[in-house]
Ligand SMILES: NC(=O)C1=CN([C@@H]2O[C@H](COP(=O)(O)OP(=O)(O)OC[C@H]3O[C@@H](n4cnc5c(N)ncnc54)[C@H](O)[C@@H]3O)[C@@H](O)[C@H]2O)C=CC1
C-alpha cells in the first residue's frame with residue numbers, strides 16, 4: 001500500500017484517482033507546523049503540495065520512504081530540489097494546468113492598472129464620486145513588454161494582441177521563427193525595458209532573474225510605465241519599485257506575488273498606484289482541478305513504476321525519442337551492472353560509447369540508465385534520478401562518446417570502466433529475434449545473454465582447463481546452462497563465460513581460484 005501525504009488544499013475532484021486507487025492510502029493534513037510535517041512525512045511514499053508547504057532538506061531527510069514529491073502547480077521554489085535529487089526522489093510538477101488562469105489573472109491586472117479599477121471601486125464604495133482622479137489609459141496601440149515568453153507569457157501575448165497591443169518579448173530561448181509564429185516582436189531585455197508602456201514578468205525566480213527589474217532598469221523605463229508581477233516575488237526589486245513610484249517614473253504596479261509571502265502590511269501598499277492580490281494567479285476552480293489531476297496522476301505512475309513525464313529533476317525526453325530508446329533500456333542497465341560486477345577495484349571512470357544508429361540519437365537517457373546499473377553494484381539506493389549526482393559526488397568521471405563504426409552490427413553500446421586497479425570493457429547489442437547480447441568482453445568476442453547467474457573466468461589457454469572447471473562446478477552441484485570461450489592467441493590469455501543455473505557459492509569460487517591456469521573468477525548476477 002502506497003501512502004500519499006497531501007499537506008496543502010488540493011481539489012478533491014483532482015485527487016479522486018488517488019482516493020479511488022486500491023493500492024493507495026491518502027492522508028490529507030493541511031496547516032501542519034514544521035514539526036508536525038517532519039513527523040507526518042516519515043511514513044509517506046509520496047508528498048503532494050501546492051506553494052504553501054516548505055519542503056526543506058530537513059523534511060526530505062525525514063521522509064525516509066519518499067519516492068515522489070508532487071507540486072500541484074508550476075513553481076517548485078518551495079521544494080529543495082538538490083536535496084530531493086541527492087536522495088533519488090523524483091519531483092514532479094503540473095506545468096500546464098494553470099497557464100490559462102495565470103495569463104487571465106495577469107490580463108485582469110493589466111486592465112485594472114490601466115483603468116484604476118481597484119482604486120475606483122474602493123473610492124466609490126466609500127461614498128465618493130471621484131471621476132477625475134481615476135482617469136486611465138487605453139491598452140489599444142500601447143506596447144506590452146513580456147519578460148519570459150514561456151507558457152503563461154505566450155497565452156498573455158495572445159490576449160494582448162486581441163486588444164491591439166504591440167507585444168515586445170524577451171526570452172533567451174525565444175527564436176525569431178517562434179516569435180513570428182506567436183505574433184510578437186523579439187526584443188532584447190534593454191529594448192523591452194526602454195520601449196514598453198506596460199512590462200510584465202513571467203520567468204521562474206532564479207539566480208539570473210532575482211531583481212532582474214532593478215533600480216537601473218527602472219531608470220531606463222519610459223516615464224509613466226506600469227509594471228506587473230504575477231510570476232514570483234523578487235523578480236522585481238520591491239525597494240527599487242517603491243523608489244521609482246516615489247520619483248514618478250512608475251505610474252502603476254500590479255503585484256500578485258511578493259518577496260515574502262504573506263507580505264503583511266507591505267510599504268508598497270501605501271502607494272495608491274499599487275494594486276495587489278494574494279497570489280491568486282492559479283486560483284480558479286479549473287486550474288486547481290487541472291493541476292491536481294495532473295500531479296496526482298504523475299505520482300500514481302511513479303509509485304507504480306510506470307512512465308511519467310513532468311519530472312523537474314530529470315531531463316525531459318521527447319516521446320518520439322522515448323519510443324526509439326525503449327528497446328535498449330533493459331539491456332543498457334544490464335550491461336552497466338555486468339560491467340561493474342566484472343570490474344575489480346574502486347570505480348574511477350565510466351565511458352559509454354554508442355555506435356551505429358544509436359550514435360545518431362540523443363543517448364543521454366541511456367547513459368543515465370547505464371550509470372544506474374553501474375553504481376548499483378557499489379552503492380545502495382541508486383536510481384535514475386540520483387545516479388549522475390552520486391557519480392559526481394564520488395568523483396567518478398562519466399563520459400559519453402558517439403562512434404560511427406558499426407563492426408558488422410547495426411548498433412553497439414560499449415561500457416568501459418576504469419578503476420584504481422584495472423579496466424574492463426563490455427560491449428552489447430540488441431540482436432534481431434534474439435534480444436540483448438554481450439558481444440564482446442574486452443577484446444574477446446562472445447555471445448552471452450545478459451541475464452541470470454554468470455561466471456566470468458579469466459585464465460590461461462591450456463589443454464584441460466575447461467574440463468577441470470567443469471568438474472569443479474559439477475562437484476559443487478552447479479549446472480552449466482551455456483558456455484563461451486574466447487581467446488586471442490593459442491596458449492595465451494583467455495576467458496570463459498559460463499551461464500549457470502543457480503547462484504555461485506563462495507566455496508566454488510575459492511575452488512576455482514586454486515587452479516593454476518586461472519587468474520580471476522567473478523560471479524555475476526543479473
Ligand atoms: N501567480 C501564480 O499563481 C503563478 C505563478 N507562476 C509563475 O510563473 C512562472 C512562469 O510560468 P510558465 O510560463 O508556466 O513557465 P515556463 O517555464 O513555460 O516559462 C518561463 C519562461 O521564462 C524564460 N526565462 C528563464 N530565464 C529567463 C531570463 N533570465 N530572462 C527572460 N526569460 C527567462 C524561459 O525561457 C521560459 O520560456 C513560473 O515560474 C511560476 O513561478 C506560475 C503559475 C501560477
Ligand SMILES: O=C(O)CCC(=O)C(=O)O
Pocket residue numbers: 050051072073074075076098279281282283
Ligand atoms: O496557487 C498556487 O498553488 C500557486 C501557483 C503557482 O504559483 C505556481 O504554479 O507556480
